[in-house]
Amino acid sequence: MSETSTSPELLKTPDGTPLKVALNRTLRYRKRTALLLVAPLFLFVMVTFLFPIFDMLSRSVDNKIVHEVLPKTSALLSEWDDSTGKLPDEAVFKSLVLEGQIAAKAKTFNKLGKRLNYETSGMSSLFRKTGRKLQRFDPEKLKTTYTDHILSIDKKWKHIEKWQLIKRESSKYTASYYYAALDAQMTASGLAFKDDNKQIYLTLFKRTLYMSTLITFLTILLGYPIAFLLASLKTRTSNLLMILVLLPFWTSLLVRTSAWIALLQKEGVINDFLVGIGLISDESRLQMIHNQTGTIISMTHILLPFMILPLFSVMKTISPSYMRAARSMGATPFTAFRRIYFPNTIAGIGAGGILVFILSIGFYITPALVGGTDGTMISNFIAYHISESLNWGLAAALGTILLLLVLALYILYDKIVGIDNMKFG
Amino acid sequence: MNNAFKHSLLATAIAVGSAGITAASAETEMVVVSWGGAYTKSQQLAYHDPYMAKNPNIKIINDDSSAEAAAKIRAQAEAGNVSWDLVDVEPDTAIALCDEGLLVEFDYDKDFVPAPDGTSAKDDFGASAEVSPCFVPQIVFSTTFGYRTDILKNPPKTIHDVFDLEKFPGKRALQKHPAGNLEWALIADGVDAADVYDVLDTEAGVDRAFKKLDTIKDQVVWWTKGAQPGQLLADGEVVMGSAYNGRLFAAIEENKQPIGMMWDWQLFALDGWVVPKGAPNMAEVMKYLKFATDSQRLADQAKYISYGPARASSAPLVGKHAELGIEMGPHMPTAPANAKHTILKDVSWWADHVDELRERFESWVAS
Numbered sequence: 001m002s003e004t005s006t007s008p009e010l011l012k013t014p015d016g017t018p019l020k021v022a023l024n025r026t027l028r029y030r031k032r033t034a035l036l037l038v039a040p041l042f043l044f045v046m047v048t049f050l051f052p053i054f055d056m057l058s059r060s061v062d063n064k065i066v067h068e069v070l071p072k073t074s075a076l077l078s079e080w081d082d083s084t085g086k087l088p089d090e091a092v093f094k095s096l097v098l099e100g101q102i103a104a105k106a107k108t109f110n111k112l113g114k115r116l117n118y119e120t121s122g123m124s125s126l127f128r129k130t131g132r133k134l135q136r137f138d139p140e141k142l143k144t145t146y147t148d149h150i151l152s153i154d155k156k157w158k159h160i161e162k163w164q165l166i167k168r169e170s171s172k173y174t175a176s177y178y179y180a181a182l183d184a185q186m187t188a189s190g191l192a193f194k195d196d197n198k199q200i201y202l203t204l205f206k207r208t209l210y211m212s213t214l215i216t217f218l219t220i221l222l223g224y225p226i227a228f229l230l231a232s233l234k235t236r237t238s239n240l241l242m243i244l245v246l247l248p249f250w251t252s253l254l255v256r257t258s259a260w261i262a263l264l265q266k267e268g269v270i271n272d273f274l275v276g277i278g279l280i281s282d283e284s285r286l287q288m289i290h291n292q293t294g295t296i297i298s299m300t301h302i303l304l305p306f307m308i309l310p311l312f313s314v315m316k317t318i319s320p321s322y323m324r325a326a327r328s329m330g331a332t333p334f335t336a337f338r339r340i341y342f343p344n345t346i347a348g349i350g351a352g353g354i355l356v357f358i359l360s361i362g363f364y365i366t367p368a369l370v371g372g373t374d375g376t377m378i379s380n381f382i383a384y385h386i387s388e389s390l391n392w393g394l395a396a397a398l399g400t401i402l403l404l405l406v407l408a409l410y411i412l413y414d415k416i417v418g419i420d421n422m423k424f425g
Numbered sequence: 426m427n428n429a430f431k432h433s434l435l436a437t438a439i440a441v442g443s444a445g446i447t448a449a450s451a452e453t454e455m456v457v458v459s460w461g462g463a464y465t466k467s468q469q470l471a472y473h474d475p476y477m478a479k480n481p482n483i484k485i486i487n488d489d490s491s492a493e494a495a496a497k498i499r500a501q502a503e504a505g506n507v508s509w510d511l512v513d514v515e516p517d518t519a520i521a522l523c524d525e526g527l528l529v530e531f532d533y534d535k536d537f538v539p540a541p542d543g544t545s546a547k548d549d550f551g552a553s554a555e556v557s558p559c560f561v562p563q564i565v566f567s568t569t570f571g572y573r574t575d576i577l578k579n580p581p582k583t584i585h586d587v588f589d590l591e592k593f594p595g596k597r598a599l600q601k602h603p604a605g606n607l608e609w610a611l612i613a614d615g616v617d618a619a620d621v622y623d624v625l626d627t628e629a630g631v632d633r634a635f636k637k638l639d640t641i642k643d644q645v646v647w648w649t650k651g652a653q654p655g656q657l658l659a660d661g662e663v664v665m666g667s668a669y670n671g672r673l674f675a676a677i678e679e680n681k682q683p684i685g686m687m688w689d690w691q692l693f694a695l696d697g698w699v700v701p702k703g704a705p706n707m708a709e710v711m712k713y714l715k716f717a718t719d720s721q722r723l724a725d726q727a728k729y730i731s732y733g734p735a736r737a738s739s740a741p742l743v744g745k746h747a748e749l750g751i752e753m754g755p756h757m758p759t760a761p762a763n764a765k766h767t768i769l770k771d772v773s774w775w776a777d778h779v780d781e782l783r784e785r786f787e788s789w790v791a792s
Contacts, residue, residue: 124777128524388496
């Protein structure tokens with residue numbers, strides 16, 4: 001008995017193990033349980049979120065195809081000095097014929113043509129034609145040089161730009177999708193912006209940011225009074241009114257967008273009404289849909305609940321006695337609101353704002369339906385490149401830039417407002 | 426992926442079911458992908474139903490995903506899980522996917538039957554057989570113009586009238602896509618139709634086409650879905666507009682709208698079948714295709730929708746509309762009276778240039 005009481009470092013549990021060991025064991029066990037508990041979520045996030053994002057990032061720079069289809073040709077081309085203005089030598093042509101033949105039989109030659117066509121129009125059909133001829137080519141029967149043979153298939157191979165392009169795109173990773181996503185292009189004389197009439201993505205990025213910002217401000221402007229009303233009314237009435245906010249929130253996005261088309265179109269309800277009361281003539285009906293105005297109106301409406309709900313839950317926690325205290329100390333209603341109430345709601349504005357902004361930056365269906373020409377956003381072009389043009393590299397590059405933009409704004413928000421201040425309720 | 430899931434679910438259900446009964450009814454389910462709506466219906470009536478009646482062991486399941494076919498076929502191939510057997514696509518999709526080696530190449534004379542008079546399949550399909558070795562065409566459809574007969578008392582007769590705002594004031598509906606619009610702009614600007622693609626091949630030619638389009642740009646309503654132009658015309662939002670001829674036929678003959686057809690320089694395009702490599706029921710699909718692409722079957726489809734059959738030998742076999750009872754011959758875009766001036770869309774030229782021109786077109790439309 002006296003032994004245990006004199007040496008405190010040898011505290012033991014009833015079964016004789018030192019207390020330290022037992023404690024560690026319990027902690028380890030707990031950690032393991034906790035890990036096991038989050039494992040499903042962790043796996044889920046890995047599979048559905050991290051892996052796709054990683055896949056997107058790698059697609060936006062992946063350029064293995066040139067190297068895979070024409071390994072020797074691209075190696076030979078890397079030694080070719082393209083600044084002399086002379087075509088590559090016979091060895092390059094020979095390896096293009098031999099490797100092209102293998103590739104054409106393996107059906108990878110045209111795929112390469114398609115990849116290079118993203119950089120220069122016309123490569124696709126050049127490769128298709130060359131591949132078709134090469135498939136039937138028999139090296140034994142060749143009477144001319146390989147150079148002449150290729151040129152006899154298509155004289156476009158005489159253009160030095162075609163060879164420069166293959167040389168430039170020979171590396172396993174490329175930045176050309178990012179250049180294209182920023183309306184630029186690598187040319188023989190270096191990186192340059194495309195012609196004005198071919199620029200499109202920078203305008204779209206700017207427009208997407210502009211429209212998302214505007215929509216965020218509009219939802220704050222419209223949502224704030226509503227949330228205030230909901231928070232200050234009696235629970236019975238505010239619950240009833242809350243249904244009016246939630247009902248559209250639960251309605252399908254497509255239905256709400258179509259409803260706006262019915263309201264805003266030329267032969268729509270609003271125009272009919274305005275003509276009916278004689279405010280505008282039948283000929284000068286307003287164009288309110290299939291343009292930016294229509295997109296902003298319908299997106300503001302669709303995203304309004306995402307602003308009202310966080311605002312409401314924050315306002316609910318502000319005790320009315322704060323305002324009463326301010327008033328009793330002589331503040332005007334406006335000053336009391338400005339100095340006491342408003343600062344307390346910043347957290348809600350921040351939460352709602354960032355929610356609406358991030359949702360609208362990636363909005364796709366509504367701009368596609370009512371956007372017309374000046375209301376389309378960057379996501380519509382990402383969708384186009386995914387499903388129609390099949391240029392997944394460019395789609396991935398556009399998506400990555402969008403992701404970086406959101407992250408940058410998030411960091412900016414953290415610096416200015418502070419992410420800890422954000423409250424969803 | 427949803428389809429793959431549905432398909433595997435069905436397959437499982439059938440496997441379980443047949444294992445339970447042990448009757449081993451060897452039923453093969455073929456997934457046929459098409460455009461949906463009236464078009465899939467016409468295929469169902471002309472091809473699927475007769476084929477299933479003849480081959481009770483085959484069950485054809487329709488999937489209306491042709492609009493996303495390119496991306497989905499590629500995704501299925503990348504995932505190594507091809508669930509589609511037969512897909513209806515436009516030639517540009519067929520060319521792109523064939524280039525990537527994702528489609529089965531056909532041998533026309535072996536895979537398809539000759540015409541009733543013995544002409545080989547390849548000759549019977551003619552130029553349309555040259556589009557891509559992976560593509561067998563069913564129909565010729567055209568993008569042409571419709572106009573409001575009640576608003577335009579003096580009807581437009583030529584493509585020049587579309588670009589003439591003085592004689593024919595009012596909004597026009599055009600497809601929000603460079604294909605077709607650029608060709609028409611050049612012809613209206615005086616370019617010989619035979620040279621259109623040579624002119625477009627140059628930067629100056631493209632500039633010229635856009636310059637011509639500039640003259641009507643502020644009077645254009647752009648459409649993206651096939652159903653829109655008919656609706657825009659019916660609503661009176663536009664006085665004339667380009668549209669697929671089958672949609673205009675439906676608006677005029679089925680819905681009795683006051684719309685007239687202007688066939689001048691209609692743009693011919695094709696639509697047909699492709700088979701993804703690794704299709705689950707390859708042998709059955711090839712048998713089906715042999716049936717569905719014979720001369721009579723192609724002519725039958727025209728009973729249900731006003732698109733022209735792709736085989737020359739089918740033209741004389743086209744009969745009356747199945748419900749309306751009107752003679753379909755004169756409504757075919759290929760009918761001699763309608764086809765005085767036509768452009769055949771050069772799909773391989775467009776395969777090269779569509780990305781670049783689409784970007785230029787979008788930036789032009791938005792500016």
